Amino acid sequence: MLVVMDQTTQYTGFPVRTADTVLIGHGLTKTYGPTLALGGVDIAVLRGESVAVMGTSGSGKTTLLHCLAGILVPDAGTVTLHADGAPVAVHSLSPGGRAALRRERYGFVFQQGLLLPELTALENVALPLLLNGTARREAETQAGRWLDWLGLEGMGQRRPGQLSGGQQQRVAVARAQVAAPPVVFADEPTGALDSATSEETMTALLAATTGRGGTLVLVTHDESVARRCDRVVRLHDGQVAHDGPTAHERPVPGAAPTGTQVSR
Numbered sequence: 001m002l003v004v005m006d007q008t009t010q011y012t013g014f015p016v017r018t019a020d021t022v023l024i025g026h027g028l029t030k031t032y033g034p035t036l037a038l039g040g041v042d043i044a045v046l047r048g049e050s051v052a053v054m055g056t057s058g059s060g061k062t063t064l065l066h067c068l069a070g071i072l073v074p075d076a077g078t079v080t081l082h083a084d085g086a087p088v089a090v091h092s093l094s095p096g097g098r099a100a101l102r103r104e105r106y107g108f109v110f111q112q113g114l115l116l117p118e119l120t121a122l123e124n125v126a127l128p129l130l131l132n133g134t135a136r137r138e139a140e141t142q143a144g145r146w147l148d149w150l151g152l153e154g155m156g157q158r159r160p161g162q163l164s165g166g167q168q169q170r171v172a173v174a175r176a177q178v179a180a181p182p183v184v185f186a187d188e189p190t191g192a193l194d195s196a197t198s199e200e201t202m203t204a205l206l207a208a209t210t211g212r213g214g215t216l217v218l219v220t221h222d223e224s225v226a227r228r229c230d231r232v233v234r235l236h237d238g239q240v241a242h243d244g245p246t247a248h249e250r251p252v253p254g255a256a257p258t259g260t261q262v263s264r
């Protein structure tokens with residue numbers, strides 16, 4: 001059956017592209033030796049949506065995220081990004097093409113911010129812009145705006161080791177979003193944080209992504225994190241066991257720093 005995901009429809013089959021679809025994974029299959037990590041997963045992510053991928057340990061969450069993000073190539077199935085310009089067949093890109101895609105079109109937040117320890121917070125955030133060819137002064141200006149916007153005023157010259165875990169994650173959020181990618185992926189972004197800091201980090205992550213028209217796909221074990229997203233996809237043994245909307249009030253979008261429009 002052909003379905004389009006909306007706020008009332010349970011997922012029941014093959015994902016169909018609509019004008020609002022930004023990312024489609026179809027029939028995604030991945031094995032590691034004898035282990036079937038993904039067994040034909042279909043997923044369609046809408047523009048401006050936050051999707052939480054949940055499931056027990058080993059159910060295939062990170063493998064799915066990595067296939068969608070062009071970190072891993074699925075053994076079978078397709079991943080298509082429909083952002084600005086022509087659709088991109090992510091699964092068939094060369095390793096260099098996938099690296100460019102990750103650098104230019106995607107943002108990432110991991111459990112431990114994975115900030116470069118020898119760089120300042122400002123330099124960490126500016127890095128994606130520098131890699132994309134933005135001049136240093138402009139890159140650092142934009143990075144500084146994001147740090148300020150995420151409540152890190154005056155901390156730009158600190159190195160990651162001089163920031164708390166929650167502050168480091170906000171730097172990671174700023175870095176993921178500074179180049180205004182159409183899709184941000186987050187793998188357990190609050191996994192190392194206490195519940196109050198986790199809440200703050202989710203507020204920052206949602207404000208920086210869906211709050212300004214971008215899209216967020218995140219993996220989490222934490223139901224309270226998932227509840228803040230628009231939709232939950234639950235995996236079980238590498239299959240989609242559930243895909244449906246969460247009941248939550250969408251936060252009122254805040255104004256993003258100037259010059260940070262999401263590319264479509």
Ligand SMILES: Nc1ncnc2c1ncn2[C@@H]1O[C@H](COP(=O)(O)OP(=O)(O)OP(=O)(O)O)[C@@H](O)[C@H]1O
Nearest residue numbers: 032035036037055056057058059060061062063064
């Ligand atoms: N590089 C690898 N080599 C071998 N097996 C792997 C590899 N990566 C993942 N697996 C296996 O594939 C399955 C899915 O792993 P995956 O990491 O996607 O699950 P997950 O749901 O993200 O788990 P967790 O919640 O524990 O992080 C698991 O059985 C895991 O052991």
